Amino acid sequence: MREIGHFIGGKHVPGKSGRTAEVFQPMTGEVIGRVALASKDELRQAVENASAAQPAWAATNPQRRARVMMRFLDLVARENDALAELLAREHGKTIPDAKGDIQRGIEVVEFACGIPHLLKGEFTEGAGPGIDMYSIRQPLGVVAGITPFNFPAMIPMWKFAPAIACGNAFILKPSERDPGVPMRLAELMVEAGLPAGILNVVNGDKEVVDAILDDPDVRAVGFVGSSPIAQYVYSRATANGKRAHCFGGAKNHMIIMPDADLDQAADALIGAGYGSAGERCMAVSVAVPVGKATADALMDKLIPRVESLKVGPSTDPSADFGPLVTKAHMEKVRSYVDLGVQEGAKLVVDGRNFKMQGYENGFYMGGCLFDDVKPDMRIYKEEIFGPVLSVVRAKNYDEALRLPSDHEYGNGVAIYTRDGDAARDFASKVNVGMVGINVPIPVPLAYYTFGGWKASGFGDLNQHGPDAVRFYTKTKTVTSRWPSGIKEGAEFSIPTMK
Numbered sequence: 001m002r003e004i005g006h007f008i009g010g011k012h013v014p015g016k017s018g019r020t021a022e023v024f025q026p027m028t029g030e031v032i033g034r035v036a037l038a039s040k041d042e043l044r045q046a047v048e049n050a051s052a053a054q055p056a057w058a059a060t061n062p063q064r065r066a067r068v069m070m071r072f073l074d075l076v077a078r079e080n081d082a083l084a085e086l087l088a089r090e091h092g093k094t095i096p097d098a099k100g101d102i103q104r105g106i107e108v109v110e111f112a113c114g115i116p117h118l119l120k121g122e123f124t125e126g127a128g129p130g131i132d133m134y135s136i137r138q139p140l141g142v143v144a145g146i147t148p149f150n151f152p153a154m155i156p157m158w159k160f161a162p163a164i165a166c167g168n169a170f171i172l173k174p175s176e177r178d179p180g181v182p183m184r185l186a187e188l189m190v191e192a193g194l195p196a197g198i199l200n201v202v203n204g205d206k207e208v209v210d211a212i213l214d215d216p217d218v219r220a221v222g223f224v225g226s227s228p229i230a231q232y233v234y235s236r237a238t239a240n241g242k243r244a245h246c247f248g249g250a251k252n253h254m255i256i257m258p259d260a261d262l263d264q265a266a267d268a269l270i271g272a273g274y275g276s277a278g279e280r281c282m283a284v285s286v287a288v289p290v291g292k293a294t295a296d297a298l299m300d301k302l303i304p305r306v307e308s309l310k311v312g313p314s315t316d317p318s319a320d321f322g323p324l325v326t327k328a329h330m331e332k333v334r335s336y337v338d339l340g341v342q343e344g345a346k347l348v349v350d351g352r353n354f355k356m357q358g359y360e361n362g363f364y365m366g367g368c369l370f371d372d373v374k375p376d377m378r379i380y381k382e383e384i385f386g387p388v389l390s391v392v393r394a395k396n397y398d399e400a401l402r403l404p405s406d407h408e409y410g411n412g413v414a415i416y417t418r419d420g421d422a423a424r425d426f427a428s429k430v431n432v433g434m435v436g437i438n439v440p441i442p443v444p445l446a447y448y449t450f451g452g453w454k455a456s457g458f459g460d461l462n463q464h465g466p467d468a469v470r471f472y473t474k475t476k477t478v479t480s481r482w483p484s485g486i487k488e489g490a491e492f493s494i495p496t497m498k
Contacts (some may be wrong), residue, residue: 002033004179006042006203009049010196015478021176026092026323027313029361035179043171043211046200050142050169051217053197054453058139058167063118065165069113071192078105079188079279083181085458088314089155090178092323092363093312096212097276098153105157107446108464112165118469119166128495131481137473138168140219140243144212146233147182148225149175149325150385156182158450159222160192160199161324162468164189164471170396172201173212177325179203203264209227214404220244220471222463224281226383227409227455234458245471249383250411250452253286253404254440255426257397257417258294264438266301272440273389274309274367277321281456282412282434282441285384286373287391288400295393299348299371306349306389309367313359323356323363324386330363333386337368346371351387375403383409392467397422411452414440433457 003314004023005014015036023033057065063219076083084098093101121135144330145159174182179201186201191321202208206293212218220243223233227248237244256265272284281439284345287302313317324330341347365387373380373390380390394400404413414436415426423437433453436442444450444465451462461467479495 001031002185004033004035004203006036006046007183007199007201008046009200010190015203019049019146019200023090023177023362024057024326025089026325026363027089027315027359028361029327032089032179035176035203037176038202038208038211040207040211043204043208043215044200046171046202047142047215047217049197050171050292053195053448054139054141054167057164057169057198060167062119062165062167065167065407066113066115068189068193069109069161069165072189072194073106073109073113073227073404075188076102076109076185076191079184083153083184086180087178091149091152092314092325093276094319094322095317096311097316097321101151102153104443105151105154105161106157108468109161111446111464112161115469116167118466125240126480130260130484130497131479133477133479134277135475135477137166137469139473141168142217143168143173143220143472144171144173144207144218144222146173146212146221146223146225147175149177150210150276150281152178153185155224156185158464160189162464163472164194164198165180166469166472168472169198170200170250171212171218172199173204173208174201176205209233210236213242216240216445221246222471223247227438230458231455243471245451245461245463246459247281247463248455249385249409249450249459250281250283250456251286251380251383251407251409252282252412253407253414254284254289255394255400255404255413255415255417256287256289256294256298257415257419257422258291259418260416261418262297262301263356266298266305268414268416268440269302269389270305270309274306274321274387277324277365278387279325279385280441282443283385284414284440285389286380286403287389288338288394289391290394290397290400292393295391299391302389302391303348303367306367306369311351311354311356311364311366313356313362321387324365325363327363329385330365333365333384333388336379336382336384336386337388340370340373340377343377343379345373345377345379345390381408384486401426401429405429408454409452409456410454411456412436412442414438414442
């Protein structure tokens with residue numbers, strides 16, 4: 001039984017609160033570890049450690065900070081197979097999916113390696129008589145990230161890499177469901193040359209989250225999770241004077257126009273809807289075929305594809321997806337399928353009773369496919385976060401455009417079409433933060449920013465890309481004039497361009 005504590009001051013420390021949570025192996029349903037749940041005092045220890053280390057790190061020039069990131073990339077490449085196996089063991093993803101999780105995190109670290117350029121300010125010579133002006137970006141100090149179970153490698157790296165590259169110290173509170181990979185990433189950062197105390201990992205639940213939100217020395221908080229908690233974190237953090245960006249749930253639609261290549265669209269729906277067992281905030285969970293003929297033809301292609309999905313243990317290289325993360329979450333997803341049937345949606349593929357031979361105690365569920373889902377049903381309104389795809393039939397393009405635009409969530413959306421005019425119109429008008437055109441999961445690359453609209457995101461700045469540098473720094477503007485250009489006598493006017 002593995003005992004997992006915290007990582008503070010560059011070393012592992014045991015938990016002191018006396019509270020723990022079980023860590024499961026979703027493939028088998030076995031308990032494989034216990035993770036400590038930190039108290040407010042333990043969080044404070046990490047913050048004090050980070051506060052002591054941060055000034056020297058901020059004074060380290062950006063190029064040297066970037067070199068730590070470069071060495072970290074080499075170490076992650078060395079450990080890639082072991083990291084993927086650890087991730088799959090605690091989360092349930094297949095090994096290829098786990099490697100994808102790691103890769104998308106690596107890409108943000110690669111972006112952070114450009115921090116010497118990204119931190120360059122602006123300069124104006126001769127802004128006034130003998131006056132020069134320039135701006136500089138400086139780190140905030142100690143910042144924190146609260147990250148979810150579904151991407152235990154990617155999202156921690158999305159958070160800590162740009163923050164640390166900018167000169168901050170970082171407190172990471174990962175999900176207690178799969179804490180192994182975040183702890184290992186912290187070890188690798190120290191091995192790469194990061195000074196002790198600049199990256200601390202504090203495991204825990206709501207108690208430590210509230211401690212982060214209330215601690216006066218934590219200057220900014222980033223969060224990814226469900227929308228109700230995202231709103232809670234944002235409200236409490238900002239009420240305490242912190243900078244915050246918090247990302248929540250989603251109900252991502254894919255519009256299938258009559259002119260779309262239906263085989264391509266169906267394959268895209270299968271991968272985007274059922275990959276990682278649907279446990280992605282960017283999973284496509286709603287298909288919107290336009291017109292009855294399109295809908296009927298699409299269903300003819302989807303049903304056999306969903307029925308033939310291969311569910312298997314994370315170690316099976318031929319599995320399309322693995323188990324869900326916990327038994328409680330599996331039961332929650334099944335209850336949504338039960339609800340959809342009660343609401344009158346047509347369940348055309350039912351994966352509720354799937355059992356994996358030899359893994360009967362694992363948290364497995366087969367793919368489920370609903371047809372004739374209506375916008376007033378809860379299975380349409382709420383995020384299910386499992387291998388469940390709902391088909392909502394639209395009469396025409398305008399109705400298809402309204403569905404994602406009017407939905408409570410606004411994370412991602414996609415349209416499949418051969419018509420460039422329709423695609424351009426859709427991308428311009430749809431009220432959603434990230435749009436794919438013949439791309440089913442429109443996650444921007446690391447040098448663009450990632451973030452949803454409406455109830456999917458709280459805060460003015462997004463994750464990674466240029467917004468990350470803005471979020472983790474504050475701008476200082478300097479106006480300078482030297483004695484040779486200063487007139488004698490007091491000046492009572494505000495400086496102007498005159």
